[in-house]
Amino acid sequence: MKSNSLRVVINAESYDLKCSAKLTDALSLWQSxxxxxxxxxxxxxxxxxxxxxxxxxxxxxxxCIDIVRPVGGG
Structure with a gap:
């Protein structure tokens, strides 16, 4: 990992982001x-x-970022 980056885990997968990353950056990467x-x-x-x-x-x-989706049912 480079010194100008950080590593986060999103739903058990590791991702590298820039040090100044916000949650929206992680969410965009996850959605991609x-x-x-x-x-x-x-x-x-x-x-x-x-x-x-x-x-x-x-x-x-x-x-560690957990992203959960609603589950419908009944």
Whole structure:
């Protein structure tokens, strides 16, 4: 890993991002690999993150990001 990057884990997959990455950067990278997903929730290190803060939430090296999609049923 380069010194100007950080490594995060998104749904058990490792990704390298620039040091100044925000949560939206990680989500864009994830969606480029998994396809566009409209409805989802996000947690960093087990703490859910409000959607209104995705653009300002800074990431740290080693953060574990969980992205979950709603499941319908009945």
């Amino acid at each position: 690999h998994c396809g566009e997903v409209e409805h989802f929730a996000c947690a960093i290190n087990g703490e859910f993150v409000p959607r209104s803060t995705y653009t300002t939430t800074k990431l740290n090296d080693g953060d």
